[in-house]
Structures are given as C-alpha cells and as structure tokens.
Amino acid sequence: MAATTSSNLPNRLDSIVGTDRVRPPTDTEARAADTIVEPVSVEEICEIVRMCEADRIALAPIGAARSLAGIRRSPVALGISMARLARIVAYEPDDMTIVAESGITVGKLNAAMAGARQRLPVDPCSPGMTTLGSLIGAAHAGPLRLSEGTSRDLLIGVRFVGHGGNLVHGGGRVVKTVAGYDLMKLMGGAFGTLGIVTEATFRVCPTPSDYCLAVVPYARAADAFAAACILNDALPLSNLDILSPALATGFHSTSQFLLLAGFSGNPLEVGDQAERIRDLVSARGEILSGDGALRSYELLRDIDFHSAPLAAQIAVPPASLARVLEACGNDTEFRAHAGSGVAQIIMAGERSVEAPARTIARWREAARPARGNLRLIAAAPAIRNSLEFFDTPNAGALALMRRLKAAFDPAGIFNPGCFVGGI
Amino acid sequence: MSTSTIDRKLLDELREILGADGIVSRATELKVYECDGWTVEKSAPDVLLLPRSTAQLSAILAALHRRGIAFVPRGAGTGLSGGCLSLNAPAMICTSKMNRILEIDFDNRRVEAESGVVNLHVTNAVKSKGYFYAPDPSSQVACTIGGNIAENSGGPHTLKYGVTTNHVLALEVVLPDGEVVELGGPAEERCGYDLVGAVVGAEGTAGIVTRATLKLMREPENHRTLLAAFPDADTATRAVSMIIASGIVPAALEMMDQLIIRAVEEAFNVGLPLDAGAVLIIELEGLEAGLTTYADEVAKTANLAGASSVRLARDEAERALLWKARKRAFGAVGRLAPNYATQDGVVPRTCLPRILRVIAEVSRRYDLRIGNVFHAGDGNLHPIILYDEREPDQVRRAIDAGREILKACIDMGGSLTGEHGIGVEKLGEMPLMFSPDDLRVMTELRHVFDPMERSNPGKVIPQPGACVEVAAPRRQVPI
Numbered sequence: 001m002a003a004t005t006s007s008n009l010p011n012r013l014d015s016i017v018g019t020d021r022v023r024p025p026t027d028t029e030a031r032a033a034d035t036i037v038e039p040v041s042v043e044e045i046c047e048i049v050r051m052c053e054a055d056r057i058a059l060a061p062i063g064a065a066r067s068l069a070g071i072r073r074s075p076v077a078l079g080i081s082m083a084r085l086a087r088i089v090a091y092e093p094d095d096m097t098i099v100a101e102s103g104i105t106v107g108k109l110n111a112a113m114a115g116a117r118q119r120l121p122v123d124p125c126s127p128g129m130t131t132l133g134s135l136i137g138a139a140h141a142g143p144l145r146l147s148e149g150t151s152r153d154l155l156i157g158v159r160f161v162g163h164g165g166n167l168v169h170g171g172g173r174v175v176k177t178v179a180g181y182d183l184m185k186l187m188g189g190a191f192g193t194l195g196i197v198t199e200a201t202f203r204v205c206p207t208p209s210d211y212c213l214a215v216v217p218y219a220r221a222a223d224a225f226a227a228a229c230i231l232n233d234a235l236p237l238s239n240l241d242i243l244s245p246a247l248a249t250g251f252h253s254t255s256q257f258l259l260l261a262g263f264s265g266n267p268l269e270v271g272d273q274a275e276r277i278r279d280l281v282s283a284r285g286e287i288l289s290g291d292g293a294l295r296s297y298e299l300l301r302d303i304d305f306h307s308a309p310l311a312a313q314i315a316v317p318p319a320s321l322a323r324v325l326e327a328c329g330n331d332t333e334f335r336a337h338a339g340s341g342v343a344q345i346i347m348a349g350e351r352s353v354e355a356p357a358r359t360i361a362r363w364r365e366a367a368r369p370a371r372g373n374l375r376l377i378a379a380a381p382a383i384r385n386s387l388e389f390f391d392t393p394n395a396g397a398l399a400l401m402r403r404l405k406a407a408f409d410p411a412g413i414f415n416p417g418c419f420v421g422g423i
Numbered sequence: 424m425s426t427s428t429i430d431r432k433l434l435d436e437l438r439e440i441l442g443a444d445g446i447v448s449r450a451t452e453l454k455v456y457e458c459d460g461w462t463v464e465k466s467a468p469d470v471l472l473l474p475r476s477t478a479q480l481s482a483i484l485a486a487l488h489r490r491g492i493a494f495v496p497r498g499a500g501t502g503l504s505g506g507c508l509s510l511n512a513p514a515m516i517c518t519s520k521m522n523r524i525l526e527i528d529f530d531n532r533r534v535e536a537e538s539g540v541v542n543l544h545v546t547n548a549v550k551s552k553g554y555f556y557a558p559d560p561s562s563q564v565a566c567t568i569g570g571n572i573a574e575n576s577g578g579p580h581t582l583k584y585g586v587t588t589n590h591v592l593a594l595e596v597v598l599p600d601g602e603v604v605e606l607g608g609p610a611e612e613r614c615g616y617d618l619v620g621a622v623v624g625a626e627g628t629a630g631i632v633t634r635a636t637l638k639l640m641r642e643p644e645n646h647r648t649l650l651a652a653f654p655d656a657d658t659a660t661r662a663v664s665m666i667i668a669s670g671i672v673p674a675a676l677e678m679m680d681q682l683i684i685r686a687v688e689e690a691f692n693v694g695l696p697l698d699a700g701a702v703l704i705i706e707l708e709g710l711e712a713g714l715t716t717y718a719d720e721v722a723k724t725a726n727l728a729g730a731s732s733v734r735l736a737r738d739e740a741e742r743a744l745l746w747k748a749r750k751r752a753f754g755a756v757g758r759l760a761p762n763y764a765t766q767d768g769v770v771p772r773t774c775l776p777r778i779l780r781v782i783a784e785v786s787r788r789y790d791l792r793i794g795n796v797f798h799a800g801d802g803n804l805h806p807i808i809l810y811d812e813r814e815p816d817q818v819r820r821a822i823d824a825g826r827e828i829l830k831a832c833i834d835m836g837g838s839l840t841g842e843h844g845i846g847v848e849k850l851g852e853m854p855l856m857f858s859p860d861d862l863r864v865m866t867e868l869r870h871v872f873d874p875m876e877r878s879n880p881g882k883v884i885p886q887p888g889a890c891v892e893v894a895a896p897r898r899q900v901p902i
Contacts, residue, residue, distance in 0.1 A: 094668050095771040095802075117670055139612070150611075152620070153589050166860045174769045176801045177838035178575040178624050179845060179856055180883065181865045182588065185620020189613060206670040236643070236709065269713030315612035319530035340611050341531070373614040393615045396604030400871060401616045407867040420615035 009057065009077060013037050016047045025065075025079060031381065032068035033060060033079025040084045042159075042167055042198050049196070050165035052078065053411040060415035061196045063103065063131030066306045067138035068191070070378030071389045072418050080196060082133050088112055089199060090173070097156070097173060099201045102133035119207045121148035123301050132200045139189035142301045143239035143262065146232075146339045148205070155184045157201030160194075163409055168195070175203045186404070192415040193423055194408040208264035211238065213293040214277045216285030217248075217256040224257040225322035227281045228338035231261050234280060235273055238262040241300060242336040246348055250299055259285070259338075260300055262293070303335055308346045309380040310356050312363055315342045316372030327366035344377065356383045364391065390420040428492050429469050429513050437472060440482045445520070447471040456497065456515055460562075461505035461848050462812070463764055463822060468495065468515035475520045477595060477603055477633040484631070485601030487514055493877040494599075496627040498539065498570030501562035503765050504846025506574055506626050510881040516631060518569045524548050525634070532639040533592065533609060538569025538632045542576075545637065554639040557584035560842070561750045569632050575624030577842030579675040579749065582800035583708075584640065586842060588623040595634035596622060599878045609636055621868060626844050627879040629872035643674075643708035647718040648736040648745055651725040655700035656680050656783075656795065660775035662703060662728035663799045667772060669724050671717055675706040676800030680779075682759075683752050683796040683807075690755035693748040696732065703799065704745055752796040753807065760792065760809035766825050767843035768832035772802040781831045782806050789824040791817070803841035804832070830855060850885045 013022045013035070021038040029036055039045050052059050060068055062079040082103030089099040093116035100109055107128035110119045123142035124130040130140055136158070141150040148154075157171035160183075170183025187197050218224040224242045232240055239262040243251070248258035259281070263273040274287050288296055305311040316324050318341035325334050325343060336343040347359055356379065367374050376389040392398060398421050405423045408414075416423075438446050447453060448470045457467035472494075474480040487494055494514040497507040509515055518539035526535040529552055534545055542563040545556040559578035560566055566576070572594070577586040584590075593607035607619035622629045653659035659678055666676065679687065679702050684695045695702060703725070707717045722733045736742040756763055770778045779795065782804075786793040797805040806828055810821040825848075829839055833855045840849060853862065866884050869876070 092771060092773060094664050094773045096667065096672075097771070145611075149585075149589065152617070153585055162864055166864075168861050168864045169857070170861065170865075172769075172836075172838040172856070174771055174802055174837050174841075176577065176581065176586065176769055176798075176803050176841040178577075178586065178842055179839045179849070180853065180861070181868050182575075182620050182624050183864070183868070185588070185617040185623075186868070188617055188620070190616055194616075205672060209670075233641070236641070265710070266713045266716055268716055269710050272710055272712030313612065315610035317528070317531040317533065317609045319528075342610075342612055370610075371608055372610045373608065373612065375612075375614075391614045394605055396602060397606055397615065397618060400604065400606075400618055403871045404616055404618075404868070407871055408864070423615075 009035055012051060013048070016051065017044055028069050029062060029065040029079055031075060032062060032065045032072055033075045034077050036062065036079045036081050038081045038084050042085070042161065045080060045161045045196055045198060046165035046167060048080065049161050052413045053163065053165070056411060056413065058413050058416050061133050061137065061192045063134040064129040066129065067134055068415070070306050071376060073385055076415060082131055085198060093118055095175070096204050097175060097201060098204055099157070099173060099199065100132060101199050102136070102197045103131050106130045106132065106135055113204060117207050118204045120154065120202050120204050122151050122154060125302050125304055125306070133197050136188055136197055136200060137190060137192050143241050143297070143337060145337060145342070146240055147236065147238045152185065152188050154202045155188065155200060156203055158184045158187050158197060159199035160187060160197045162195040163411065167198070171201065173201050191419050193405060193419045195414060210267055210270040211262060211264040211293050211297070212270055212274055212287055212289045213296050214259070214261040214274070214285055214287045215251060215296065216259040216281055217252055217254055218259060219256055221257050221326065222322060224259045225338060227259055230280050231277065232339045235263065235276060237339070238264045239297070240337070240339045242338050243300070244333040246333045247303060247335055251296060260296070262297055300335070305344045305346065305377045308378055310359065310383070311344060311346045311377040312360065312374050313342065313344050313377055314363065314367050314372060314374045316367055316370040317341050320370035320372065324366050324370050324372065328363050332363070341372070357386050360387060389418065392421055428490070433486065433490060434470065436486050437470070437483055440479055440486070441472060441474060445473045445475065445479070447473070456500065456509070459500045459502040459505060459507050461503055461508070461764065461846060462762060463818065464505055464508060464847055466509050468509040469513040470515070472514060472516045473520050474516065474518070477597065480516065480631060480633055481597050481601045481603050483516065484597050484599060487877070488600040491875070491877070493880045495879050496569070496573065496631045498567030498573070499541070499565045501566040502570060502574055502846065503767065503843045504574070504840065504848040506844050506846040506882060508847050510847060512880055518567060518631070518633070521633060529554065531609065534637045534639055535634065536568055536637060537634055538567060538572065540568050542566050542568060542571055549639055550642070553642045555642055556637055557590055557640050558587045561753060568635055568637070572623050572632050572635060573625065573627045574844035575842065577798070577803070579677050579798060581842070582676055582798065583672065583674040588620060590638045591619055591623055591635055592638060593636035594619050594622055594632050596630045596632050598630040599873045599875065607636070622872070624844070625869070626846065626882050628869050628882055630878050645708065645711045645714055646742060647707045647714050648742040649705045649718060649721060649733055650736070650745060651703045651705060651730045651733045652696040652699035653701045653703070653730055656779045657776050658729040659701035659703055660779060660799065662725050662730065663775060664773055665724050665728050666705070666721055667800070669720060671707070671721060673705050673721070673800060674708045675704065676798070677704040677749055678702070678795065678797055678799040679749070679752060680795040682792060682794035683756065686755040686759055686794065687748045687752050690758060691748055691751060693744045695748060699731065704749055749796070756794055756807050756809070760811060762810050762812045764808045764810070764821055764825055766804065766806045766808065766828055767840045768804050768829050768837060769841040770802045770804065770832050770835045770837035772800070774835040774837070775799060775802060778804065778831060778835060782828055785824050785827050789820045791820055791824055793824070798841070801841065802837065826852065845883050847882065850882070853885050
C-alpha cells in the first residue's frame, strides 16, 4: 500500500527537476494531487517514478486534472503534470499518422493537422483542455464515436514509463502493426494505474469537406430513439445523439427531447442524406449546414459532465439504450450516443446530491439486465466517499486485472485505489 | 521436445473427456498438423485434441495443467507465421469442432460465435439482412474466428475497417489451468482493464478462446471497384500516395506486381493486363450519390500518376472476379514454385517505392523470385519468396532474404507484421523492433494469463535456444 504523503517530497523533487517546476496544485488539481511536478523530459519522469517506488509515494499523471479530480476520494501525493511534454514528434500527412507527446491537447493536435485537412476524429468534451494522456487514460470519446470509433481504435503506438522507471513502448508508427502484445489496449481506460503514458501514435483521417446536422425535436424519448434507429439503419451517419430536455435547452426553445444526426461527405453525399433524413423523420426539424452545423455540433460535444455534482456514463448494447435510460427514471437527464449504446447521465436540478448512493444503485440496476456497465464521471467531494465509481467485473476477470496491476505496478504507486475493485 | 510427457494414463483420461473421435495420436495422422501456411519449419505434436465444447476444453486443459504439459491452440492451420507450430508443446488443441454460431443479434449488430467458426461463415449468416463481418483475410473461406483473434488478422478491407481487434467485444477464454473466464461484454465500453484487447493478437499465449462476441457492419449502399494498370511498381506505389493525399480513403487499395499478375492470369484468366508492370485494385464504397465523383477523382489521380489504363468494374460479377483474382493470388503463385514463404512487413505508405526497390534488389542478390501482392493502402507488404525446399541452400537463402526485407521495413520506421503475427517466423527479428525492457514487460503481461508459459510456448517473445528443425519437405498448405 502506498503512503499518501511524504513531508519532504518537494525538496526531493527539487533534486530531480529543480525548484521552479515543483508547485502547489491549482483548485482543480488539488482534488487529484497534493503536489504538482512538471517534468520536461521522459528521463525526469523515469527518475521520479524510481524515487516514488523507493519511498512508496503515490503518483498520478495529470493533464487538465478533470478526470481524476472528478473521481479520486483523496488526492495522491504527487501529480505529474504533462504540460511541458506537449510536442508533436512526427507528422507525415501522406502516411496519415501522427506521433505526439501525451501532454498536448487534442485541440492543438488537430490545429496542427488542419492545414493538411486531416484530424484525429476523437471528440472529447472541450478538446482544447483534453490532453492525449487523458484521452487515452480516461477513454474519453464523443459523438463521432459512431462513425470513427474511439481512441482504442486509432491508437497504434504508445510509450509509457512503467515500474522501475523503465520507458516501454508498444505498437509502432505505421497504420497497421500486430507485432508483440497490444500494450496500447492496456493503457486505454486504465486511468494511469499501469504507468505514465508519455507518447502516443495515432492514425488520423481526412476531414470531410461538408458537415450537416439534422436537429429534430420529439415530445417523447421513445419516439426520438425510434427515429434514431431508422436513421442509423438507413445512412452512414457521422454522429447520432439524443438529448433530454434539460440538456437540449441550448439548442432549442421548446422543452423537448432532441435528436441530433450529423452527416458528412462530398456535397452530393451530403445533399442526398439531407433529403433522405427529411423523408425518414418528417420535416419537423431543421437541417443545419456550414458554420451553424459546426457550432451546434461543438455545443453537443462540449456538454460538461465533469463539473456536475453527480454524473455517470452508462454503456449497454445499443438497442437497449432507450429502455435502460427510461428505467433510470424521469429525473435523469442524458446525452445518448444512440447508435453506440453509450450515454452520459446526470440528475436533474437540485436533486442531484440527495441520496446519491440510491440514485447510482438505481442507475446500475437499470443497466444490469442489459448486460451493460456504469462508471461515475464525477461526484461532488462531499458525497464521493460513499460511492463506488466503477462496476466490479466478474470474479475471473477481476482476478486477472489484479494480477495485471501487481505485474505492472509492484510497488502500488500508480494512481492507487480509485479503479475497479479498489485497484 | 519430449514424447514421454503424454503417457497412456493421460491419453485414457483425455479420451474419457473427448470420446474416441476427439483425439488423434497416430503419428501418420499427426503429420497433417506439423505446420501451418509457414511451411519452412515443421514439427508435429504428440497428440491432437478436438474438443466440442468449452466444458470439454476446460477439462482437458485442467488435465494437462495437473501434469505441467504444454499445448498449442490451432484453428484451421491457415496462419502464415508458424503461430500454431508445435514448439515444445506435446498437445495440440484444435477448435474446429466448436463451430456453431450461437446468436445473431441484428438489432445490436452483434454475433456470438464459437471460436472454430469459419470467418466467411459469419458474413454468410448475416448478409441476407445487409450486414457483414469486416475482417476479411485471403484465407477467409477456411480460417477460423479463433485463429483470427489469436493473430489479430486483417485483410484488404482493413484499410477502412481496421483489424480483428476493432471488431471483438467480448471473449470466453479458457486459461491454461482450465479456468473459464468471461472478458468484455456486449457494450462498447468496458469495465476495468481492456483484457479483450490484450488477448486479441496474443497468438494463443493467453489460453484458448472458445467464444467471441463480434461486431457486425452495415453493408455500404454501393461500391466502385477500379483496376488501374501501371508500367512499373514504382509508378503504381506513387499513385497510392497521391490517391491518399487527395483526401480519399478507399475501402481497399491493393497492389499486384507483374509476377503475380501473370501467375493469376495463368491460373484464373480474369483479364488482368499482362503487359502491366503492376496493377492497383481500388475499391470505393458508400452512398451511391457520392461514389461517381470519388471514382472519377481516383481515376484522374491514377492517370496523373502515370497509369496506362484505368478500368471500372461494370457490375458485381466483374467486381467479384477482381477480388477472386486478388484473394487467390497466393494459390496461383503455388504453381510457380514448389514452395513459397509469405512475408508481412509494414512500412509507412510513403516508403512503398523505396521498399519495393529493396525487395527487387534482394531478389537479384539472393537469386530468388519474389512476387508482391499486398495491401498498398496501409503499407502492408506481402512479398512472396519462391523457393524449392528440396534444395537446402534455397531454403536458407529464402529465410535470409526474408529477414533482410524485414530489417529494411524496420529501418524505414515500419513493423515486422501487419496482420500475420510473429509466430516462429519473425521471433528472431523482435529485438529489431522492441527493446529488452519492452520485451520484459510483454513477458510480464503474458504471465498474467499464463505464468508457466504452457500455452503456445516459444511464441511472440524470443527465447534463447528455442528453434525447430528447418524441415523436410511435405506439402503446400492451400491458401
């Protein structure tokens, strides 16, 4: 078990990184870590890890600190800020691959590729704040997961500092490689519990020339989901999302459920899809194009669940999503990625922090019959001690996960105590 | 390799579990299982076990575990890297009798299948409703889902759809001690570590997969398939880069060089241009409304790059014929020489012209014919090295030539394998790509599933002293 603090930690860090790169945490960071260090090289991280292993000091990688600040019951002793490891290492547009350090944000990465009309098509909330480390570690994804997949599908190489302060790499720099074990998959969604990702290689893709967004209101959630099902069956949509009334207010004046179906391609494809969407789901809604479509899409993408007093992500087989959300209760507001079976949910209004354990139990109960799972995205500090943030995997899988954690983190220092089964 | 480890008592116990028709122990019958599509090395197991259920498989693994006996999993034996070569593993466990599709769930676009189900049978079971299973290796008429999972197999259409790991949601795995575990689930997000992602591509070293939940894809509305002929391979590969740079990502972008074109024409007579130095098969798919524009743009780009002709498949029959030519190219090559070894290196797409020049030079220097038929769109080469295994010097040259090509791939920033796996073929080259620390961590991962290294021993991670005899001639595995 890792010690949570070490009184002379800043002094010890000074000897590795110098005095100016050890600092107290910001407000958000303070929920994740007691002290922040800002290494400028992978070698410094390796040394910090060795020091922390020797002294059993708990540490965690920090980007904007939103993911860990939302779910840690108590801060780790040391947050390793990746802010100064944020360079693009290699970008070759004709190979459609990009290699970058994990402290760069998705927004900056995409800005660097905009000239070549390419992008990393993973769209977490506020890409300008989401670092690659966070994208991978917390498995963030957004509306485009329907058509483009998630970072799991696009991450083709990874470097991380593992136990012993060793720099390890898996995968490669080409769009297709199956050499060696798939260490990328292990790092994805591991919340920094197996090591500190320092560099990632992604396959990227061309940015479509045209994007439109159909916005259609429905009085009943069931009707919105039924329409989504018809559209998903008929068209290769870019995104297909449904917002509950309280989350839809930014888009529409009426208090209704909102279906948002994005589609892209060349002008002929986009024109064809617009026409077919009008035919399929009636002409009640509107179809946005150009900047209007992009602005609304960004509004949808950037709905902030991290700052909610209680927010969770539920994942079920797609056809069960409507039923599961209904079972979550009328007081549950949601953004549903309808074709993917994934939704982010919050409690409406003031009721969000009343009896949170009961609320989460109800949500879990709703997901279970569909063989789905739930994890908390955020909970207010006052209530989080009583909550289980992750579902517990079945006994056989959990035993393997514990063995994996013990093998990759024998000293138990990598973000301990906040992952599945208390890992 | 020891033959004494499987004694009569154990054989009786295994027969009790599997029944008389679930076990093969006669040496003459076991010859069939001495290699896969990587025919350079051969080594038959002492016994072949053919379970029909997870319960049977769990029971036989528990029996082997009690005696500390290693085993090698096998699907259809179509692998190309020696992944199911019996290497210090007396028992081979073949999943071919576990071949039921258990559930098709169109609403959720999922299929649950036993691991011995043939790849193409999944698509055949769902295509009437307009769905398909995306990974489409050339051996898809024979290879199994379990084998695909072990090797993380790809195929021509992985340019658009990704490899096997992108299409597997859940697995039932029997661990080497016989314990049955469920990993992943039917939802897209996972609970805890992505152990499914760790098992896919582990080349059978994490136990034996018995069941998989696979994703189905919706058939695109339509296709355009083009055949572009070029005076030489160099021009063809430059066209590949130009097509990709134009912002169009085809569903598949395949290349065949002159040696392959001639072999395919001789075998199947599909109308490929015999005077071409290389051809590209370019498939676009999506909504009918946009396809003509994309096809015109691709044709224009190919012409600009120096194509001597660009032909659009007129109908589904012509499209099917082109794909038949591509997917059976390996079989056609079988007519040119008694043996061949297929490599699987990957280079960044922009390095394709350079690597093809290296391959041509290696071919000259080692005095071996090498054909190229490969996934040009993702830089995944398949140089086919022709040799005659009756001449030991040719075998040695074929192995050395292959290694030199792989080393060149790595030097260009590429990979040893895009979809065939390391197997035994590329074990020796792993240190070119991975440091001792990388390999140590991979070994730690392996031990999570298989602490005694009894599941497919000697694969993926090189170990000193683990090699088999470069072997006596037997047969060419049909691909």
